Amino acid sequence: MQEAYFIDQLQAKGLKVTPQRQEILRVFLESKKSHLSAEDIHTKIIQKFPSMSLDTVYRNLSVMREIGILTELNFGDRKNLFEINTSGHHHHLICIKCGCSQEIDFCPLDFLDQRQIKNFKVQKHSFEIFGLCNNCHE
The missing domain is CATH 3.30.1490.190 (Ferric-uptake regulator, C-terminal dimerisarion domain)
Structure with missing residues (x-):
């Protein structure tokens, strides 16, 4: 799936398409890993948006999870991971x-x-x- 598809989903829910949200989507779409933590995403995003806090990443991940763009995973004792919802339920x-x-x-x-x-x-x-x-x- 392309970034435009997920941007359309944000807009359909009445959410702003901010450069930060676009960058979070890009991190998922370009990552070799399919499961990323908020910290993984933050590390990649601060290269482009140095003032973006980890809290902001968490808030955006939560919004994207709530509207179905992302799925949140908890693999037991590890920290929560997120994956982009491209293949549906698995x-x-x-x-x-x-x-x-x-x-x-x-x-x-x-x-x-x-x-x-x-x-x-x-x-x-x-x-x-x-x-x-x-x-x-x-």
């Missing part, structure tokens, strides 16, 4: 030693017997499997 395998993560391309909820949750309307869910990646296992 889940992860997370290495407990090095912290690397890998997306899995199915949703375990699809395999749940729906009769078990018949009186419950799922609004959101997450599914992460914690273990050791091949590099850490060897």
Whole structure:
């Protein structure tokens, strides 16, 4: 997805498209890592916007999460990470030693017997499997 798509989403929600928000989007779109912390983003943004505080990054990430541009991830004892919402809903395998993560391309909820949750309307869910990646296992 292109930056213009996400800018359209901001505008559709009546939000200003500030240079700082555009830069946050660029950091995600240009990053080799798909999961970034607020600190990762801040480190990259202050090169272009030296006066931008970490609090401002957090506020913008929160706004983008609320409108669906970003997804916030919590992989247990690590700090919260964010990813741009390009591929929709997915889940992860997370290495407990090095912290690397890998997306899995199915949703375990699809395999749940729906009769078990018949009186419950799922609004959101997450599914992460914690273990050791091949590099850490060897």
